Amino acid sequence: MTFQRARSEEQREIRRRAILDTAAAMLDEMPVAEISLNELSRRVGLAKSNVLRYFETREAVLLELLNRFIREWLTALAEELEAGVDPRLPAADRARLLTGVLSRSLADRPVLCGLFNAQGSVLEQNVSYEVVRQHKRESLDSLAVATTLIRKHLPELGDSARAYCLQVLVLAGALAAYLPAPPSVLAVYEAEPELAAMRATLHEALHLAVTMTTVGALPRD
Numbered sequence: 001m002t003f004q005r006a007r008s009e010e011q012r013e014i015r016r017r018a019i020l021d022t023a024a025a026m027l028d029e030m031p032v033a034e035i036s037l038n039e040l041s042r043r044v045g046l047a048k049s050n051v052l053r054y055f056e057t058r059e060a061v062l063l064e065l066l067n068r069f070i071r072e073w074l075t076a077l078a079e080e081l082e083a084g085v086d087p088r089l090p091a092a093d094r095a096r097l098l099t100g101v102l103s104r105s106l107a108d109r110p111v112l113c114g115l116f117n118a119q120g121s122v123l124e125q126n127v128s129y130e131v132v133r134q135h136k137r138e139s140l141d142s143l144a145v146a147t148t149l150i151r152k153h154l155p156e157l158g159d160s161a162r163a164y165c166l167q168v169l170v171l172a173g174a175l176a177a178y179l180p181a182p183p184s185v186l187a188v189y190e191a192e193p194e195l196a197a198m199r200a201t202l203h204e205a206l207h208l209a210v211t212m213t214t215v216g217a218l219p220r221d
Contacts, residue, residue, distance in 0.1 A: 066115040107203035116173030
């Protein structure tokens with residue numbers, strides 16, 4: 001892909017989207033740590049200096065991608081919850097169904113979970129005040145959307161719904177650091193079956209963690 005010099009706002013926006021789309025494709029191939037501006041520039045067909053006209057650092061690109069992926073996920077999650085949680089059921093049953101939908105939805109998006117994991121330690125480093133400020137504002141907006149969604153299907157959470165959503169996202173990021181296990185760990189599990197008690201998929205681990213969080217967040221009778 002090659003570009004002529006962007007002269008209009010529309011052309012600049014097309015170029016920004018191309019950079020983001022290319023970075024998103026790279027994340028399907030490699031972890032966050034392996035994404036470099038040099039490779040991103042090569043794939044998008046721009047000089048590194050030109051990429052930096054649109055995003056001040058590699059981390060700024062990834063932060064904007066995180067914001068995009070969260071918005072896309074919340075749109076999909078709204079549909080998944082509508083289809084998967086029957087509002088006529090008792091609270092305990094709705095909580096169980098919501099937990100299943102939420103954990104499966106996140107596990108199906110390992111790139112998003114990986115970006116959650118890298119957010120504080122990588123993505124929010126090496127970026128300007130303004131980039132962080134914009135990201136945090138978008139994060140608050142997304143958190144409000146998530147809170148409304150969860151409260152709609154499990155109103156029993158009440159004022160705890162916001163903290164519940166934050167906790168679930170933190171769990172998704174934390175578990176993404178360990179799962180799926182790398183080949184070296186899988187080899188150990190195969191060689192020593194007694195150690196395989198710690199083996200789990202991202203979906204399994206998320207389901208257990210989100211279930212425990214849901215149980216803890218619901219009010220006691």
